[in-house]
Amino acid sequence: MWMEGAGAEDAGHAVAGASRRRAQAVFLIVPTSRLPVVSSIMSDVDELNALIAAGRLLFDPPNGDLLRGELLGIPPARPVHARVRTLVVALCGKVPGKKIRIASLIRNDKKHHGEARAVDVGNEEIARDLLPLVATQAEVDRLHIDELIFDAALVGESNRNKFNFRGGKPHKYDDATLADHRNHIHWSVRA
Structure with a gap:
């Protein structure tokens, strides 16, 4: 027609x-x-592999291979929670061109490390650049951060708890806890 x-x-x-x-x-x-x-487009594991290949994501010896396996979920290592991988990718993205060194992931404890929900960043000298960008309520919420522990006196802050969170909210840790977090930045994610 x-x-x-x-x-x-x-x-x-x-x-x-x-x-x-x-x-x-x-x-x-x-x-x-x-x-x-x-x-x-890339998965967190793909992005982590790219960061490792570029030398931007490092692992402390002598357990570097184990830490890498935990982060990437490579057997026989026990994999970390997916939110830990997302957090590590985000942390690397906050400080382009700088290296982040993983000191600890899964440990035998009854806290966040034992639940595969924590990561310790061992190069605490990155704190000055990294923490002001991530230790905000908006970023803590977006990245599902439960805990962030670091002694801010190491970067010249008079408030030693300036960047710290617990339960996803700003928190004041005691002197003993801060003393235990002078050589690394502790992060954990909500389940």
């Missing part, structure tokens, strides 16, 4: 639309507006 004028154009769109719907039904084509939003 032939239609003239504006009706012909409308008919053409109607036919094209019907054809597109048939194609979607036959081949299960989903319109892009119905696809889930993907936050990143």
